[in-house]
Amino acid sequence: MSRFKLEPTASMMGASMSWRRVFPGRTDQIPLARQFAMFLFAETSIASDVGFVVTELASNAVRHTRSGQQGGRFTVELVLGGLAYVGVSDLGGGGYPTVRHDPLGCPIESEGGRGLRAVSQLAAMLGVHGSxxxxxxxxxxxxxxxxxYEDPPLATSVTPAA
Ligand SMILES: Nc1ncnc2c1ncn2[C@@H]1O[C@H](COP(=O)(O)OP(=O)(O)OP(=O)(O)O)[C@@H](O)[C@H]1O
Ligand SMILES: [Mg+2]
Known part of the structure; x- marks a missing residue:
């Protein structure tokens, strides 16, 4: 086991504000997650974009993973800064989040596959981790x-854990 812990540098501490909230994995919680995010970003010009992204990612968590099953939950993480971060964590159990691109710019006839594509068009960067x-x-x-926007710190101080 690692005996090291990460300590935030001064620039990390001053650069942004972050929030994390767990929601029950039900569809009626999706508007609440959206309102939570829009409230925190209300003073910015991207509040509605952040609300849209939270809605799409939370909908996917509830619809495509164990988060939407009995007793399930999903977690919303938000960082307000020059580069804002929106993350939604789920309980897995389904497949992989996949951005479905429309080949040759033709609109896709079938239902679905629009959510992550729309988020990818809105975002500076879209990513996935986990399994x-x-x-x-x-x-x-x-x-x-x-x-x-502040560049991320180049180095993080690492000290032995007590
Ligand atoms: N959190 C997730 N975990 C596992 N699979 C996911 C997750 N999010 C999305 N997916 C997979 O990626 C596909 C594309 O997601 P996307 O949101 O673009 O479309 P959709 O949810 O099927 O339909 P909609 O257009 O209503 O959003 C989904 O059909 C699903 O198979
Ligand atoms: Mg979707």
């Missing part, structure tokens, strides 16, 4: 021009 067994976190970075 079907442990659950995925699907995240998006959104440029927030209202907030000065």
């Amino acid at each position: 079907p067994s442990e659950g995925h976190t699907v995240w998006a970075d959104l440029l927030c021009v209202d907030k000065p």
Whole structure:
């Protein structure tokens, strides 16, 4: 087991604010997650974009994973900064989050597959980590021009854990 812990540097501490909230994995919680995110980003110009992304990612968690089953939950993480972060973690159990691109720019006739594609078009970056067994976190970075963007710190101090 690692005996090291990460300590935030001064620039990490001052650069942004972050929130994390767990919601029961039910469809009636999706509007609440959206409102939670929009409230926190209310002073920015990307509040509705953040609300949209939370809605799409939370909907996927409830619809496509164990988060939507009895007793399930999903977690929303938000970071407000020059590059805003929106992440939704689920309980896995389904497949893999997949961005379905429309080939040759033709609209897709079938239902579905629009959510992650729309998020990818809105986001500066879209990513996934995790696995079907442990659950995925699907995240998006959104440029927030209202907030000065700070480059991430080049180095993080590492000290032995007590
Ligand atoms: N969190 C997730 N865990 C596992 N699979 C996922 C997850 N999110 C999305 N997927 C998979 O990726 C596919 C594409 O997701 P996407 O949100 O683009 O479309 P959709 O949810 O099927 O339909 P909609 O257009 O209503 O959003 C889904 O059909 C599903 O198979
Ligand atoms: Mg979807």
